[in-house]
Amino acid sequence: MYRYTDFDKAFLATRNAQFRAQVERRLKGHLTEDEFKPLRLMNGVYLQLHAYMLRVAIPYGTLNADQMRQLAYLAERWDKGYGHFTTRQNIQYNWPKLPDIPDMLDALGEVGLHAIQTSGNTIRNTTADPFAGAAADEIADPRPLAELIRQWSTDHPEFQFLGRKFKIAITGSADDRAVTAAHDIGLRIVEKNGEQGLQVLIGGGLGRTPMIGQVLRDFLPRADLLPYLEAVLATYNQLGRRDNKYKARIKITVHEHGIESIRAMVEGRFAQIRPDFTGADQALLRAIEAQFAPPAFRGGNTEAHDAAYGADPVFRSWADTNLAPHRRADHAIVSISLKAHGATPGDASADQMRSMADLAERYGYDELRISHEQNVILPHVHKSDLPALHAALKAQGLATANIGLISDIIACPGMDYCALATARSIPIAQEIATRFDELKLEHDIGPMKIKISGCINACGHHHVGHIGILGLDRAGVENYQITLGGDGGPDATLGSRTGPGFPADEIVPAIERLMLAYLDLRQGPGETFLATYRRLGADPFKSALYDSARTKAA
């Protein structure tokens, strides 16, 4: 794992001191509220519905136990005892007081964490595959490049006042777990003729105008990454619209000018910028890579696991859903669900954070990850430790066996917290999870991604949910539209709207009708909802949604 250098530490301390001074200057009137706003945003501070909110970056989703404990400390010392993990590998504190925030940032700095550029019209926290460095299907660990991008984008003098926010994601696996096609820039590590490079996607994004990213460069040599990113950003900074914030993202720039024209501009700039980079970045990259060396994996047999798997159905159910294949056969990747039925998706209490930190230290080589699906991952666990780990998680209420199932819902904070929201998201997620738990259909239904957004800005990624739910305000009443067939994987697809939305008290029965129709229509338990939908199209699901509603209404 990356450890801050003296340079990083000095930078962060200076930056935090600057923000402390900015808060004081705001309170004394040297900065107007308008002037202060982008400065607080680029330090992670939002003004929300009820209070300020601090969004802390989990760079490329990677944490060690001490960092997780510090997140717990912040939750207890300055918030209400919990934090909320977001869909972009951040953690949000919803109740800090502005004068306390400089102290919170200093506390984060002690463990090499920060809130820099987690908000505002600048380059945001670069997200990465949460299984990076552990997955069996990985070409290369994307985190060294993500860290290089962190250093390059941090306080970049040219790109702190862009037309709009700018998000980059990177994956090192063909099974894209970082949703790269839904980012302003998506980077995929690929191999060509035995050499590693990057496929560069541009112009993806969800929000009110969802678009799937297009390939800008099919194969970019790794050493060209920073000048190429700089060429894209400089092109966007000059060309992106500033007359309308809803048309300011690079996806609109690409849409309006066409990918060919954008490519010509980017390549032209790239040729000019490339000579600025003379190799110092590559030397730094080599030093970064050395820090991401895999832990010293221990050997030993897996008998304890095999015995528990045969004898304990609760363990078996958890192992079947919450484990993923590790690059080593005697290890597993463990997902800890933050989606207990009826709980707020992505929330973790300080006690839970501390338990997960302890377990990571005891069983997981001191590593934790945060996934965009708002769960916590222990990327490296020896299989013989899994029964003991499961028992410890169970004791903390963290052993919910639902990863990838219908109750593993992504939901934005919605109207319970967010100033932009037009409807609640969290209660809908809670009700769906509770209902399918009662029906005992969750495991029968199998792989299912439900994603809920409380407004068209789509922070809950509803467009790429197998089932997407979008909460809107219809004349003061919450109304929930359904989209079907979305997919955030390597062949990213946007879902299609089924028709009129449903009021809050009818959305859960509507989802239930959809699921019962699917169970009826599928060719067997091996055919997932998404596969069934692709085979049959939307019609049978629309009639499940609307015909019975009409019957009921009649």
Place this chain on the structure above:
Amino acid sequence: MTDTALEIAPGTLPETVLVTDAGFSRDDWSGPETRTATLAPDDRAGELSDRLCGLELIRVRFPAFADGRGFTLARDLRRMGYRGRLRAVGHVLADQYAMARRAGFDEVEIDADLAARQPENQWRARANWQAHDYQARLRGRSSGAPA
């Protein structure tokens, strides 16, 4: 207070103040306007490519501090080989001074109201813009300003 280095009697502040690493001063440009050019945020640096060697001062306007296009213009001008004075003019915050310097500007020109609200000490606090600069580190340079 140490924000009085401009040594100008109260009430007689000039309309604009020039900010450099040394602090506040009066605009000392006295050359002919024919040796200057002014760019707006939506202009392109390339528009000056024919005149570049005859220019001694280029002003890049910042009508609003949140419009960061001028930073890319500065980078472009320096990359095109412009070595003369490069000035950011308008609504630039003290908090943006280091960015302006790192992007290639030599100085910032602000109006008197802004200079009164964000006095000299707030700008001088950012005069150490060459320290803690990731860009310089990644490019193997000792300071941030483009070569």
